[in-house]
Amino acid sequence: MERRDFIKSSLVAGAGLAVASSPLASMTSCAPCCKMDKGAQLNISFQKYTTPQQTLAEKFDYMESLGVFGYEPHGGDLLSQFNEIEQNLRGRNIKVSAICAGFSGFILSEEPEKKQLFDTTMREIIDAAGQIHSTGVIMVPAFNGQVPCRPHNQQTRDFLVEELKNLGEYALQRGTTVILEPLNRKECFFLRQVADAAAICRDVNSDGVKCMGDFWHMQEETSDFAAFISAEKYLQHVHIASRGTRNTPSEDGDLDNYVDGFRGLKAIGYKNYVSFECGTKGDKLQVIPAALELIRKQWEEA
Amino acid sequence: MERRDFIKSSLVAGAGLAVASSPLASMTSCAPCCKMDKGAQLNISFQKYTTPQQTLAEKFDYMESLGVFGYEPHGGDLLSQFNEIEQNLRGRNIKVSAICAGFSGFILSEEPEKKQLFDTTMREIIDAAGQIHSTGVIMVPAFNGQVPCRPHNQQTRDFLVEELKNLGEYALQRGTTVILEPLNRKECFFLRQVADAAAICRDVNSDGVKCMGDFWHMQEETSDFAAFISAEKYLQHVHIASRGTRNTPSEDGDLDNYVDGFRGLKAIGYKNYVSFECGTKGDKLQVIPAALELIRKQWEEA
Numbered sequence: 117m118e119r120r121d122f123i124k125s126s127l128v129a130g131a132g133l134a135v136a137s138s139p140l141a142s143m144t145s146c147a148p149c150c151k152m153d154k155g156a157q158l159n160i161s162f163q164k165y166t167t168p169q170q171t172l173a174e175k176f177d178y179m180e181s182l183g184v185f186g187y188e189p190h191g192g193d194l195l196s197q198f199n200e201i202e203q204n205l206r207g208r209n210i211k212v213s214a215i216c217a218g219f220s221g222f223i224l225s226e227e228p229e230k231k232q233l234f235d236t237t238m239r240e241i242i243d244a245a246g247q248i249h250s251t252g253v254i255m256v257p258a259f260n261g262q263v264p265c266r267p268h269n270q271q272t273r274d275f276l277v278e279e280l281k282n283l284g285e286y287a288l289q290r291g292t293t294v295i296l297e298p299l300n301r302k303e304c305f306f307l308r309q310v311a312d313a314a315a316i317c318r319d320v321n322s323d324g325v326k327c328m329g330d331f332w333h334m335q336e337e338t339s340d341f342a343a344f345i346s347a348e349k350y351l352q353h354v355h356i357a358s359r360g361t362r363n364t365p366s367e368d369g370d371l372d373n374y375v376d377g378f379r380g381l382k383a384i385g386y387k388n389y390v391s392f393e394c395g396t397k398g399d400k401l402q403v404i405p406a407a408l409e410l411i412r413k414q415w416e417e418a
Numbered sequence: 419m420e421r422r423d424f425i426k427s428s429l430v431a432g433a434g435l436a437v438a439s440s441p442l443a444s445m446t447s448c449a450p451c452c453k454m455d456k457g458a459q460l461n462i463s464f465q466k467y468t469t470p471q472q473t474l475a476e477k478f479d480y481m482e483s484l485g486v487f488g489y490e491p492h493g494g495d496l497l498s499q500f501n502e503i504e505q506n507l508r509g510r511n512i513k514v515s516a517i518c519a520g521f522s523g524f525i526l527s528e529e530p531e532k533k534q535l536f537d538t539t540m541r542e543i544i545d546a547a548g549q550i551h552s553t554g555v556i557m558v559p560a561f562n563g564q565v566p567c568r569p570h571n572q573q574t575r576d577f578l579v580e581e582l583k584n585l586g587e588y589a590l591q592r593g594t595t596v597i598l599e600p601l602n603r604k605e606c607f608f609l610r611q612v613a614d615a616a617a618i619c620r621d622v623n624s625d626g627v628k629c630m631g632d633f634w635h636m637q638e639e640t641s642d643f644a645a646f647i648s649a650e651k652y653l654q655h656v657h658i659a660s661r662g663t664r665n666t667p668s669e670d671g672d673l674d675n676y677v678d679g680f681r682g683l684k685a686i687g688y689k690n691y692v693s694f695e696c697g698t699k700g701d702k703l704q705v706i707p708a709a710l711e712l713i714r715k716q717w718e719e720a
Contacts, residue, residue, distance in 0.1 A: 260572075267569070267570075268569075268570040268571065269570065269607055270562075270603050270607045273603075273607075301572050301575075305571055305572045305575075308617075309611070309613050309614060309617065311611050311613040311614075311639065311640065311641075311644065311645070311648070312611060312613075312614070314640040315610075315611065315638060315639070315640055317640075318640050336617060337613065337617070337648070338613065338616040338617055338619075338620050338648050338649070338650065338652070339613075339644075339647055339648045339650065341647060342613065342641075342644040342645070342647035342648035343613070343644070343648070345641055345643060345644035345647065346613070346639070346640050346641045346644035346645070346648070347640070348640065348641065350640070
């Protein structure tokens with residue numbers, strides 16, 4: 117909280133010279149380290165159903181009119197509508213951000229055929245993701261409901277690290293990555309915190325294995341700022357939603373505060389996408405512009 | 419790494435007025451938020467066998483000569499030598515910091531008698547800790563070798579939170595706390611990261627339940643800075659050791675870098691103890707002063 121109360125620093129930058137000052141701040145408030153420009157960019161991305169239009173062309177037109185240049189397709193759609201997506205992107209500024217899952221089976225399954233199914237379908241999506249220059253394919257090691265699952269212990273973590281090494285190197289050869297997503301406890305007890313996902317990336321030690329944070333699931337964190345700092349070079353993607361009901365940012369009023377997290381993103385010089393993964397309570401055509409205004413304002417404030 | 423390379427800020431503080439500037443820092447380096455004085459203090463603490471002397475009086479004389487005013491007794495010693503410890507503290511500036519474990523059984527045991535043994539012996543130590551004004555009693559939920567242990571799942575986490583609530587309220591009534599310690603994977607897979615311990619504290623929601631970080635076990639973290647920021651108000655204790663072999667700080671040369679972590683401690687205004695839990699490779703009478711010099715220098719630098 118305290119970190120949010122400081123008086124905004126003025127930042128004067130010359131060629132190789134920067135002066136940050138925090139005037140009139142009391143000695144008990146904190147000068148945010150993220151005030152120095154590390155080149156972070158707010159690149160917003162939408163999923164297919166973020167926008168209300170029917171066709172991809174209409175969706176992309178609307179996104180461009182809002183200054184949104186990232187698109188996060190579902191992995192299933194990427195495979196079944198690859199040509200349609202690729203054709204609709206031509207001549208636009210919009211690029212594909214991450215790919216949202218879409219594979220079958222799961223990596224920690226105890227059933228060989230389900231593990232094999234994951235290996236096969238995940239690689240199909242990685243192939244397509246690479247072809248369309250996606251930043252990476254999002255994956256969850258095991259949802260709570262996915263059973264039988266390997267037990268939650270060090271052996272399973274070692275197995276995961278080894279499997280991810282292979283998968284990451286495969287993705288890297290195709291010009292993309294795999295992105296571990298921590299979820300909240302109700303969806304995935306196995307991986308709930310960004311620092312844990314980052315530690316797995318560190319142990320895997322492949323440029324093809326990255327992690328992400330989702331402002332909704334980050335209800336598990338005690339500090340959004342610290343979570344993103346812990347991920348640093350491994351942070352490849354961010355999901356955003358309103359923080360009370362997982363709808364569109366701004367729909368939950370004061371709960372929708374992303375400043376501490378954005379400060380973390382600025383501190384690590386984050387340049388990947390902040391992508392909407394959320395529902396909508398109201399009229400999308402009103403709610404989406406309001407969400408963008410809120411997010412852009414909080415990014416400036418951070 | 420980058421965060422360590424900035425040019426040291428100058429800090430000018432007046433009554434309620436602070437100006438932090440980072441001269442000549444390039445735009446890609448980071449002005450550390452922790453440069454603002456949040457009242458953090460470096461209070462060093464030793465365990466019994468940190469010092470080479472035979473009697474407590476000799477140990478305490480030596481500690482005072484070095485400016486070390488915290489003492490972390492083992493829980494077993496606290497019970498068996500309570501009067502001796504208390505008498506030796508009289509008329510000195512040394513205070514008891516945390517109490518290092520000492521209970522029998524463990525909180526996540528599946529055997530009722532072992533769980534009962536934990537409840538009884540832990541409360542005995544808490545009673546003594548409160549009487550001697552300790553900051554808290556350190557506990558690990560389950561070492562890897564402690565079996566049969568409740569399975570690692572959400573139900574067990576819920577059980578732990580409920581049990582800790584009772585224990586924390588008990589400790590609070592006696593003027594002390596219980597302190598969760600994350601260990602590295604080889605010792606305790608169940609709780610490895612400071613952010614996870616902090617999230618447990620948040621869920622327990624008792625001022626009697628806190629957490630700690632141990633620079634040795636923090637090999638599990640990707641960022642010492644982020645780990646301590648995530649703990650913030652829950653951080654009640656810190657252990658320190660050399661970072662390659664768990665000996666005395668400075669004995670592992672360049673590996674013994676605590677600056678990033680100290681920056682985190684400064685950023686949260688940490689005022690509790692940084693306590694030695696480590697062996698010694700060399701002559702204690704030479705190594706301990708060298709360790710203190712290194713730690714104090716790095717604290718200033720942070």
